[in-house]
Amino acid sequence: MTDGALFAIGAMVVMTLIAKTMGFYILGHVPLTARVRRGLEALPGGVILATVVPITLETGWDGVAGIAVAAGLMAVTRKDWIAVGAGLAVVAGLRAVL
Amino acid sequence: MGGFWLGFRRAFIVTPGIVVFGAGFGAAAAVKGLTFLDAFLFQSLVLAGASQYVALELWTDPLTWTTAFAMGAVVFTVNLRMMLLGAAMRPWIGNLPAYKAYPALAVMTDPAWIIGIRYYREGGRDWGVYLGACIFMYLLWIVSVIPGYFASAAVDDPERFALDLVMPIFFITMLVPLWRGRMDAAPWIAAVLIALLTKSFVPGYWFVLVGGIAAAVTAALLYREGEEAVT
Numbered sequence A: 001m002t003d004g005a006l007f008a009i010g011a012m013v014v015m016t017l018i019a020k021t022m023g024f025y026i027l028g029h030v031p032l033t034a035r036v037r038r039g040l041e042a043l044p045g046g047v048i049l050a051t052v053v054p055i056t057l058e059t060g061w062d063g064v065a066g067i068a069v070a071a072g073l074m075a076v077t078r079k080d081w082i083a084v085g086a087g088l089a090v091v092a093g094l095r096a097v098l
Numbered sequence B: 001m002g003g004f005w006l007g008f009r010r011a012f013i014v015t016p017g018i019v020v021f022g023a024g025f026g027a028a029a030a031v032k033g034l035t036f037l038d039a040f041l042f043q044s045l046v047l048a049g050a051s052q053y054v055a056l057e058l059w060t061d062p063l064t065w066t067t068a069f070a071m072g073a074v075v076f077t078v079n080l081r082m083m084l085l086g087a088a089m090r091p092w093i094g095n096l097p098a099y100k101a102y103p104a105l106a107v108m109t110d111p112a113w114i115i116g117i118r119y120y121r122e123g124g125r126d127w128g129v130y131l132g133a134c135i136f137m138y139l140l141w142i143v144s145v146i147p148g149y150f151a152s153a154a155v156d157d158p159e160r161f162a163l164d165l166v167m168p169i170f171f172i173t174m175l176v177p178l179w180r181g182r183m184d185a186a187p188w189i190a191a192v193l194i195a196l197l198t199k200s201f202v203p204g205y206w207f208v209l210v211g212g213i214a215a216a217v218t219a220a221l222l223y224r225e226g227e228e229a230v231t
Helices: A003-027 A034-041 A043-059 A061-077 A080-097 B004-032 B036-046 B049-056 B065-079 B082-093 B098-106 B110-121 B128-150 B163-178 B182-201 B206-222
Strands: none
Touching (some): A003 B036, A003 B065, A003 B082, A003 B098, A034 B206, A043 A061, A043 B110, A043 B163, A043 B182, A061 B163, A080 B163, B004 B036, B004 B049, B004 B110, B049 B065, B098 B128, B110 B128, B110 B163
8 A cells, every 4th residue: 555545545535525415515505496406306317317328328239128128117017126137137138149 | 214224125136236346346456456455445435436447547556646636536527427416315315414414425326326316206204215225335335346356257247147237227227216207208308318419529427417417407497486396
């Protein structure tokens, strides 16, 4: 463990903590009007889609198929174990065949 | 805090994804020449999945101050999207004293956050559920780096078992119950389009941050006075 390594880890810890707490801190200084709340409510869905769609499209059609199956099964069964398991099985199956 | 164990249990489902992701970091760190102590401190203190992998690419031995600063900067840009996750926690844990709220944010990871948000959307208000999910992820994360570091061959071919897609598939699964009806359509479409557009023009992980903001701004703009907030 060198000084440089220790300093690098320290710098990364600080920057990560700022990133994780910054939004929460800022929202503490903004009045939570109904309009602001409506925006905050849209964040979870928005962040998930903005993460998953570009990454999956890059992975290929096997990924798209797995995600479609998982979403469809979740909509029908509402059981996350079934949806995630089936989605992974579809991807693994496609990769074994193709 | 009775919800702690509920959140802990609800997080079980992402175990394979976290183990592979965490062990993968251990293996990559071993290849890069980090000592085990370096790798373990990195994993347990930085606690920010994707950004760790990116920063690890910059690691050199010996490590100069310039490189250390660069690693901090890279980690910040990759993790900047997490400000949105923290902002979304405001209505839920905003009334907690700072000495509880900020440590709770420090252990936040994306899957734990989603598990917490889903519970909140279903009407739950016990923030122990969120914390339990975070703690489970954290324990798994710091344990998984150990076998990864010492037996990197064990995580040789995660693609074959689709383990590289555990997280995207889990996230999409958790998205389904978040759908509340037509009011979500425009923000969600905005998130997808703006994220794809950003990704094609801007390198790095900015597309997540920009796409998430697009959803929030769209929803806020479409809000009409007098409508009741849902949560």
